[in-house]
Amino acid sequence: MTAANAQGCGYSHMTSTPKPRYQQLKEQIISRISSGDLRPLDRVPSEHELVGSTGVSRMTANRALRELTDEGYVERVAGVGTFVADLKAASHLLEVRNIADEIQMRGHEHRASVIDLESRPVAPDIADLLHVSAGSRVNHVFLVHFENDIPIQVEDRYVTIDFANDFLDQNFQNVTPSAYLSLIAPLQEAEHVVRAKMPGARIRRLLKMRAKEPCLVVTRRTWVSARPVSFARLFHPGSRFELAGRYRPPGIANSHPQDSNIVELRNFDR
């Protein structure tokens, strides 16, 4: 098959400019990951196999897999193979890092105390944020996260009722709501807003905050399949919590050998 044929038989008969073949390949693989056909740590077809099964050249298969690597979907090991990235790595792209993981990384103990877990009619403002009609039912969870028995975060989360139908059966003591949602389906979009605010009496009591101490409030909205599925308000005591991030542009030699794991700002730390 000549280069001309490759183009011709590929898509020259189609109406508008078709997607490039490497892009089609990428989307096909992303789709297999999203659908659960390929699960984390599963082996992804090798370049050679993709050449055989899809008819593209190896360079094209290579580009698709390389870009999926850059985008965090898969991990490649020379001489071994290509594998679906671990959930932990993938969720970093979209999550303010799971608070339980963060606490564990600091070598501390995480514990959650669920105060409220029910389905209930949604307030108008939150109905708007979740694109559901006002007054319809949504799942709601209200809990406190502890680090070594010190309260560090109050989580007030609303989840659309059709997205997670066994939401109310969860325990949420060990698996945080955020981690649970990541298990159900890979989150595809996230929006964050960070504010400084004085807490109400209830939040202040739950977080054992001093009288004049402000809260760092993070509100997060996450999308799956172009629909908002969850809205959360995360309250943190200003004296005991901060969000940090570091950014270094890509394509530059490592300038900070001393601190090895530099995270991007979208991976909130600490």
Add this chain to the structure above:
Amino acid sequence: MTAANAQGCGYSHMTSTPKPRYQQLKEQIISRISSGDLRPLDRVPSEHELVGSTGVSRMTANRALRELTDEGYVERVAGVGTFVADLKAASHLLEVRNIADEIQMRGHEHRASVIDLESRPVAPDIADLLHVSAGSRVNHVFLVHFENDIPIQVEDRYVTIDFANDFLDQNFQNVTPSAYLSLIAPLQEAEHVVRAKMPGARIRRLLKMRAKEPCLVVTRRTWVSARPVSFARLFHPGSRFELAGRYRPPGIANSHPQDSNIVELRNFDR
């Protein structure tokens, strides 16, 4: 020249595994941009020219330029050429968006009032952050940013004295310190920490804040050539300021046609 020769004459005689040629090309171009040899909007050699001048194949030149595009260093227009990315676009990678630009994007008027601009001996904690010896002199600027004459940010910034030797001659009314530093040299690394904190009396007065209103405090440290050059504390009134960001994973078709310019979380908005 065969493929074997290309590898051989290229670097098979070197001791350790050499950098791939596309990477060498990338670093060479990044270096020309960093040094000012290539300035924003300047034309970058075309793929064909790189083939002629460096002896690589066009696919290799293409990969180098394509990755530089992904990384925000250059912009490419099919049929026209490759150009060094505009400073504005490039600085987004590293800056909490310049507050003056943000205010202008909202269609409001930005104004800055410089309260303090001098060189002075540095306090121990800041000396530590900037990797200079305690008591040595650093440049310091202290100013208030206004949005439509409402104070919105107090900036307290320290800059190493050898990095910007005309720092004290700046006006900082129209060009913010952040924009000025970006002009001097492209920042290569940035660290952010976000906190909620009650302001001191001075900050509260400057920002015209109510008595029990908290501050959203962002501290930023930026590096050039692996050395920290600037440390800034940015104070914002909690009732009038928030940090927001949206993230969508790459490689997915657009899911939100209604809001076109989705920014990554590292581009803090509003």
Add this chain to the structure above:
DNA sequence: TAGTGGTCTAGACCACACA
């Protein structure tokens, strides 16, 4: 030894922009 990814080549066709 066979399979994997990492890289590279020397061509090719295409759509597009600009003169």
Add this chain to the structure above:
DNA sequence: GTGTGGTCTAGACCACTAC
């Protein structure tokens, strides 16, 4: 037209891993 980037091919050599 000419030049540009965007894509694709059908090979190739290499280093590495696993058996």
